Each structure stands twice: as C-alpha cells, then as structure tokens.
Amino acid sequence: MMSTQQGKRIHFIGAGNMASAMLRGLVSSGFSPALLSCSAPAETETQRLVDELGIRAAADNLELLTHCDAIVLGVKPQILKAVCEELAPFLASTNRQPLVISIAAGTTTQSIAEWLKQDPDLLPLVRSMPNTPAQVGMGASGLFATPAVKADQKSLVQQIFEAFGIAVWVEDESQLHAVTALSxxxxxxxxxxxxxxxxxxxxxxxxxxxxxxxxxxxxxxxxxxxxxxxxxxxxxxxxxxxxxxxxxxxxxxxxxxxxxxxxxxxxxxxxxxxxxxxxxxxxxxxxx
Ligand SMILES: NC(=O)c1ccc[n+]([C@@H]2O[C@H](COP(=O)([O-])OP(=O)(O)OC[C@H]3O[C@@H](n4cnc5c(N)ncnc54)[C@H](OP(=O)(O)O)[C@@H]3O)[C@@H](O)[C@H]2O)c1
The missing domain is CATH 1.10.3730.10 (ProC C-terminal domain-like)
Incomplete structure (x- = not known):
C-alpha cells in the first residue's frame, strides 16, 4: 500500500495521546519511520516514541521542518496559538510550503491561518476531528480541507487518518460540530x-x-x-x-x-x- 504517498515526510508537533496513536498507526500501516518525526517539550515523551517506533525526535519544533511535506499540530487547543506563532516565521520564509494538519478540537481554520500569519485562501490546511479509539487502530475521524489543499495532499491526509481507523471528509467546516457530537x-x-x-x-x-x-x-x-x-x-x-x-x-x-x-x-x-x-x-x- 501507500505507493503514491511513500516518501512523504511528516512532522508531529506534540507527542501526547493522539499524536502517539497516529504515529503508531502510521508505522504499523507501512509509513517509513525514518520519514516520521515529532517534537515536544518533554524529552521522555518523544524518546519513548523514538525507542518504540524508530521515528526521529527533533530538539525543537522547527528543527526538522525544512524538508517536511506535512506538519501535524498535535498539541492542546489552548497552546495551539503559541505553537502557530512559533511556526509563522518558518512558513513565511520557506519556498516549499508544507501541508498543515490540525487535530485540535474546536479551533477554526480561520484562527489557525491567522496565527500562522498566512492567507487562509492560500494555506493548505486540514482540520480534523479524530477520536480516542484511534489508540487501538479503530478511530473515526472527520476531515475538512481548505480550498488550497491539493488532491495529492488530500490523498496523503486520507492515508494518514486511515492508518488508525476510518476517515470521512465534510464539505463545510461547520459540520465538524456534528462530527464532534457524533464520533x-x-x-x-x-x-x-x-x-x-x-x-x-x-x-x-x-x-x-x-x-x-x-x-x-x-x-x-x-x-x-x-x-x-x-x-x-x-x-x-x-x-x-x-x-x-x-x-x-x-x-x-x-x-x-x-x-x-x-x-x-x-x-x-x-x-x-x-x-x-x-x-x-x-x-x-x-x-x-
Ligand atoms: N485525545 C483525544 O481523544 C482527542 C480527540 C480528538 C482531538 N484531540 C486533540 O488532540 C490534541 C492533543 O490531545 P492529546 O489528548 O493528545 O493531548 P496530550 O496527550 O496532552 O498531548 C499534548 C502534547 O503536546 C505537547 N506540547 C505541549 N506544549 C508544546 C509545545 N509548545 N510544542 C510542542 N509540543 C507541545 C505535550 O508535550 P509535554 O507533555 O512535553 O508538555 C504533549 O506531547 C488536542 O488538540 C485535542 O483537542 C484529542
């Protein structure tokens, strides 16, 4: 599997419950650990994933972003703004804009784009709502893509979320409220x-x-x-x-x-x- 998306580099900011579940799913479904990485303040958390999955850990949130195809924002909603503001200068300076994927509950693409200092119409951004059975490979995720997300990026996202369950797209971001209430x-x-x-x-x-x-x-x-x-x-x-x-x-x-x-x-x-x-x-x- 994964023939078209092999070789994509994905960096996770945050290494907590949901990021770990996603990373485990990715490795067990065939994504190469060498192309997966994470960063978080507590080194013990990232080291645990390095030891368990063979992925890479970055010394900080920016170290491994240069060659990334996708950045997963896997932190709690209340610190997402600070993390986005940390990423903003990188996104402003790179000529190889990565896809940004948020798993934060309740934070709109409009807010994330604003904190990243990006035009919401031009930033390829996916907002997702996964659920806890992701921890046992049986998650159910709702996904919403902004207009700038290209077909191959959507297909990468689909593969990422299907690595730990099922994933469905919603056309309208406001439908994520219903996804939140359901799955x-x-x-x-x-x-x-x-x-x-x-x-x-x-x-x-x-x-x-x-x-x-x-x-x-x-x-x-x-x-x-x-x-x-x-x-x-x-x-x-x-x-x-x-x-x-x-x-x-x-x-x-x-x-x-x-x-x-x-x-x-x-x-x-x-x-x-x-x-x-x-x-x-x-x-x-x-x-x-
Ligand atoms: N758990 C769920 O069921 C679920 C379902 C749907 C969506 N979500 C969403 O998933 C996101 C993560 O939830 P979670 O349950 O996985 O939380 P969690 O276990 O508390 O994980 C949060 C992670 O973020 C890291 N972090 C904190 N500050 C950071 C910073 N400045 N830079 C980089 N990493 C930082 C934490 O590292 P330290 O421990 O070192 O501080 C930790 O690894 C949330 O936005 C939540 O809304 C969760």
Whole structure:
C-alpha cells in the first residue's frame, strides 16, 4: 500500500495521546519511520516514541521542518496559538510550503491561518476531528480541507487518518460540530451503554468480569456486523435478531418505549451546542 504517498515526510508537533496513536498507526500501516518525526517539550515523551517506533525526535519544533511535506499540530487547543506563532516565521520564509494538519478540537481554520500569519485562501490546511479509539487502530475521524489543499495532499491526509481507523471528509467546516457530537464524543456514549449493560448483567446474577466481557464483545460484535451489512437498513438487522415472541423483542420493546433514540439525539444536540459554545458561536446547551 501507500505507493503514491511513500516518501512523504511528516512532522508531529506534540507527542501526547493522539499524536502517539497516529504515529503508531502510521508505522504499523507501512509509513517509513525514518520519514516520521515529532517534537515536544518533554524529552521522555518523544524518546519513548523514538525507542518504540524508530521515528526521529527533533530538539525543537522547527528543527526538522525544512524538508517536511506535512506538519501535524498535535498539541492542546489552548497552546495551539503559541505553537502557530512559533511556526509563522518558518512558513513565511520557506519556498516549499508544507501541508498543515490540525487535530485540535474546536479551533477554526480561520484562527489557525491567522496565527500562522498566512492567507487562509492560500494555506493548505486540514482540520480534523479524530477520536480516542484511534489508540487501538479503530478511530473515526472527520476531515475538512481548505480550498488550497491539493488532491495529492488530500490523498496523503486520507492515508494518514486511515492508518488508525476510518476517515470521512465534510464539505463545510461547520459540520465538524456534528462530527464532534457524533464520533468525537461518541465513545463516551458507548461506554455509558456498555456500563449499563455490564451493571445490569451483574444485577441479573453474572460476575462483574463475565458481564463486562460480554457487554464489550456484544457492542464490538454488533458494530462489526452492522459495518459488514452496510447494504441493509439497521432496522432490518435489528428485526433479524428479534424473533416474534422471543427475548430480544421484549428487551427492544422497553428501549423503544423509553425512547432511547430520542435520548441519544438530545445527548448529541447538547454536545453539538457545547461545541458551538466553545467555538464562540452559540450560547451553549440548555441547562435542564
Ligand atoms: N485525545 C483525544 O481523544 C482527542 C480527540 C480528538 C482531538 N484531540 C486533540 O488532540 C490534541 C492533543 O490531545 P492529546 O489528548 O493528545 O493531548 P496530550 O496527550 O496532552 O498531548 C499534548 C502534547 O503536546 C505537547 N506540547 C505541549 N506544549 C508544546 C509545545 N509548545 N510544542 C510542542 N509540543 C507541545 C505535550 O508535550 P509535554 O507533555 O512535553 O508538555 C504533549 O506531547 C488536542 O488538540 C485535542 O483537542 C484529542
């Protein structure tokens, strides 16, 4: 794989949870460690990735940028401005403009371009919203590209994010609020459901270990079956496990009468509203 994108140099600024997950995915999917690098204040963090993956660590954020094809901004949103301002003189002086990829939640391409002192119409910039299952190679990422991102750069980004899961593009940057509410926050909703199933299994007489194992495997298995049956409606898959007069029918009847889907919908609206609020674009979720 990767035939067209082999040879691309990618530098990560930040070496924390998400950057490490992405780097592990890249190395295990065939990107050459020699072309991957990272920088972060704590040398122990970067050295751990050097030892584990054979990538390079830079002494500072600027050292390895000269020959880079892509720079991943993998720091927390609150220090992104300072990091961008550090990169601005480099971008102003280079005649080989790299693609910039941000993984920072809630920070717009407009702000990033402004901090990098670049024209937002000319800067090739991708804003992404990955999620924590990236740590086990099963992430789900939403991606948005500014108009200056070229087709080969989009394809590099697709390969980077598919190295640790699935990746989808959105046409409009504001749709990243919905991505945040769905896949960004979604792992926590699913944990809530797994916890509910595991606790209920214990109430019904199973040991905590057995109940948790069954709950985890059931959610993972149902998701995999759903993905393998994408030509079928989810409601059809559901009916297939619900024989008339059987046990599943009774369980699903309770979930439906308690309006589980409406509750999920309200949870996602609250997360979307908080995402808008954090971006300074809305009043936040209604408190109830
Ligand atoms: N974790 C998630 O589930 C998730 C999901 C979607 C998006 N994201 C986004 O991913 C980004 C990183 O999150 P994370 O969970 O990976 O955070 P994290 O584990 O705290 O990692 C942040 C990294 O940034 C480094 N850093 C701090 N200041 C720096 C500087 N001036 N120059 C270079 N590196 C610097 C830190 O190094 P030191 O430890 O040495 O300070 C650390 O390696 C955030 O913007 C977040 O919004 C995370």
């Amino acid at each position: 960004g926050s979604g792992p926590a909703y699913v944990f809530e459901f797994i916890k509910g199933m595991a606790d209920a299994g214990v109430s019904l007489g199973l040991s905590p270990e057995v109940s948790r194992q069954l709950a985890e495997a059931t959610v993972a298995g149902a998701a995999k079956l759903c993905a393998a049956s994408s030509d079928e409606e989810i409601s059809t898959l559901q009916r297939k496990v619900m024989s008339p007069g059987g046990t599943t029918e009774q369980g699903v009847r309770v979930l439906q009468s308690e309006q589980l889907t409406a509750t999920v919908s309200r949870a996602m609206e609250a997360a979307r509203d908080q995402s808008l609020y954090l971006a300074g674009e809305g009043p936040g979720p209604a408190k109830n």
